[in-house]
Amino acid sequence: MTSLTRAMMALGLVGTLLGGSVGCQTWVGGMTLPSPDYLKDKPDYIQPAPLYKHSKELASMQKSMAEANPDMYRYPVRNVQPVVTPPLPANPGMMPNVPVAPPLNPPQQ
Numbered sequence: 001m002t003s004l005t006r007a008m009m010a011l012g013l014v015g016t017l018l019g020g021s022v023g024c025q026t027w028v029g030g031m032t033l034p035s036p037d038y039l040k041d042k043p044d045y046i047q048p049a050p051l052y053k054h055s056k057e058l059a060s061m062q063k064s065m066a067e068a069n070p071d072m073y074r075y076p077v078r079n080v081q082p083v084v085t086p087p088l089p090a091n092p093g094m095m096p097n098v099p100v101a102p103p104l105n106p107p108q109q
Contacts, residue, residue, distance in 0.1 A: 052058065065072065
């Protein structure tokens with residue numbers, strides 16, 4: 001073996017060892033990901049998105065509609081009759097016979 005071959009093999013071995021010791025990192029957008037202490041970092045809280053993306057715009061439109069048409073959401077009062085329960089008979093002996101359910105656990109002898 002020539003000295004050039006030995007030098008190339010030594011450089012290849014050193015490069016492999018250095019590459020393996022660095023870990024799985026990549027450089028994206030000015031950040032090294034994952035960072036060296038990514039296991040120590042606290043996770044970021046990301047607030048969930050609202051169900052309707054334009055809620056402020058909707059609220060302002062509803063407010064302006066309510067101001068322009070104040071009677072829009074007023075409904076007329078309906079003629080609703082109150083529910084009246086029939087009076088109980090004055091004499092309890094006049095009550096109809098209502099069957100009684102059998103006991104769940106009959107007495108054992």
